[in-house]
Amino acid sequence: MQPQNRIQPHSTEIEQEVLSACLQGESTSVVGILSPSDFYTTSHQKIYQAIESLSKRMAPVDVLSVVDVLRSINELDACGGASYISSVMNNVPMAINLDHYCKVLKDKSAKRRMIQRCAELAISCYQDEEIGDIYERSKQIVTAADLPSIDRKRAVDISNVYPADKMLEEYRAYVSGMKNNRFVTGIHEIDKRIRGVGGGETLFIIARAGAYKTALLQNLMRNYVNASSWGAVFFSLEMPVPNITERFLQNFDRSSGKEIEDFYSHNLTECIDPIETKFKQQLKRFYVVPTKCSLSDMERYVRLIEDHHKVHIGLIGVDYMGLVNQTGKSEYDKVSEIARGSKDLAKFLNIPVVVLSQINRSGEDGSVEVNIQMGRGSGAIEEAADFMLGLWKEDDNLIAKILKNRKGAPGSKWILELDSSCFFIGPNAIEYNPVQHPARRRRADKEG
Template identity: 30%
Template sequence: MLELPNRQMPHSTDAEQAILGAMLLDEKVCEDVKLKLQPDDFYHHRHRIIYETMLILLDQNIGVDVTTVTAYLQDHKRIAEIGGVEYILTIYESVATTAHTEHYVEIVLEKSISRLIINRAQSLIEQGYDPETSTQDLIDTAEQQFSGLARLNQGSDFKQIDNVIIDFIKNVERLSQSTGEVTGLTTGFTALDNMTSGLQNNDLIIVAARPAMGKTAFALNIAQNVAKLNHVNVAIFSLEMGADQLVSRLVSAEGRIEAHRLKTGNLEGADWRSLKIATDVLSNLGIYIDDTPGIRVGELRAKCRQLHQQKGLGLVMIDYLQLLSGSKANGGNRQQEVSEISRMLKEMARELKIPVIALSQLSRQVENREDKRPMMSDLRESGSIEQDADIVTFLYREDYYKKDPELNDNIVEVIFAKHRSGAVGTVKLAFRKEISRFENLVNVPESAHIPDV
């Protein structure tokens, strides 16, 4: 353990002695303490040895008292390390009651976390002086080292079912007062909302497709609709396109302006009016765009946490997962890196209590099958993604593969291959590629040639 010059690490000798003394005095205390403290939480070496001995005795169903602890330490020739039998007696005799043991446990745990923070901070300082350590690596290390510390102070105890049921009933009553079937964030797509009841908090949602299926347009439309219809802030991380290209797609979809006209500036009279209306609408939405290429997942999470704290955050969309970078701790193993990325995205969804949408690539093996509809096995580095995701959807356009002039086009199948809290199946939407816009089938104009379904 690191000690700073002329300064002792935070600790409480009295609290540590009081806990050990209470365990020697009353065996009933032992199980409660065992659930909350580890040997390393004790600052003093001899206290760690005594506590480790008590845990061993408990595991062997041997009662914990002065006699059994002393005998074990003597048998294993460790009695001298803790100051002899006299020290065990001193601890035992210093405790008159076990009434305040829980408070002493909180003190010891708090001091232990303080020491952990100091040690990790000192380690970061040492890395900072290393000329071979980049600033980004330092930031990633800090994110990993400190992101979970808050949870150490909030142990998750058993929840008695009657208390959980009370909260459950309150939630059902709240949902019953809402109109319609949508209990999460509405996407603006009726069939999609019927399948999911809206985008739910804590969910990691994967949208995967082969190129040209429209997955980026689909996710952008959802992000745009969520911001507009639910009045929440949305963060978009665009690792493939710059912010200007992404905004061009948003304007095209919102104003129903053909993308090539925006790209060339060849707008007609009605287009200018549509451009003005679309930009006015988008300017008033809480959409935040980050187009940092190759952003590390730790940095992404830190940015989302900051936005959530400062302005509030309702949804995160990432285009796309395979372009994210993990930490260097994976030693160049891409599969481990993707596992880390998907795990951290799921943790972020739970921490911020928001849905997170991540786009994903599919492997080329789709093209080798007669039926081109994607399957779970087509996900790139699929194992961890499939495990961490709450929803996995695939996009499929039959007209892309079947060059048949008789085949009505513009239909996209949204295939729910995994749905942790609901049904799997397929819903259909219209895709107007020229304006980067998905629409409900019933709302598509006749010129789009959408068949009756």
């Protein structure tokens, strides 16, 4: 059967079940979740519009009130009359199935929209259009697809109200989740203070170029997959896979990049084999995606990796924020959307998300102490972050400052254990106490 001759996805019975539930006192559980276009049958769309109208006015929703609304706009006969609406109510839906029914309707509605968009794309293929333009439009169709979800957090629903006992239940679930999947940096002094990044939380690391932020993220993610039974996805939007691979090989062998390259160019198997063994052992359940993509693409990649590799992903790392695909009129708009979107991604997947970001020009060459106001573009990074680290170099030292900390005091500064020859960052850190230069000291004394 040709696609144009097929009946579009829908379920008349489930549509009737949902309408019946609304007519029997469950309209507040549905309005705000479904829209009229989620119903396939025209009469059901009109009945639901009447239910939605009554609910928004906080008026009683029942057969009589819906009939009155439809009669007042001359749509009652088009909906089958009062007898049809009464017959719909005769269905006895189970409240426990209502969420499922709503999801089914959202799914089928999304499929109908996708069919329409693909049909429009097919027409373009028959017309005299450039294949590149058609391909780009096809990607936009998939990226912009409003995939269905039942998110009661976005609707006015009693489930969003937390009395004391429910607050305690939520906290117990949070602590339990941290036992299963807690991202710790592996740098002891920092971990003591932030106590791990949990599901739905974000860590932003900000620094100028050349301040080892990519190296830090690679080391942190290596630490995570070694300590956890869960996997991690590294979205390397800037650095190609060979460079990432070489850096990890340097980590494991504590060798320079030139030495690693020589091992392979001269096929020194006695050197290569032990490093590759360690590489595969320590990066088991670690996955690199080197393609520039959007935040919604990242969510899809996580699902794809989980399905293909049969692994549970517990951490996302993004290098770096400025290369995430995002529409926007200005840098401010883009940074704001990506920062907030990263938090939404962490909450949606219920896993930690670590994002690297360049700082603005006030950070100069990466040797100036970083502060929270240096976040590029807008204050959205500070707002979206649960934790923030700033990195800068001073002489041969790499210094990290806790700029924001949901679980304790910010402001502490630490000299990290850095071996710059192989991009290795170890677990030890010592407190940073800057030495004041004589000229600065004389100026401070004079001002005092």
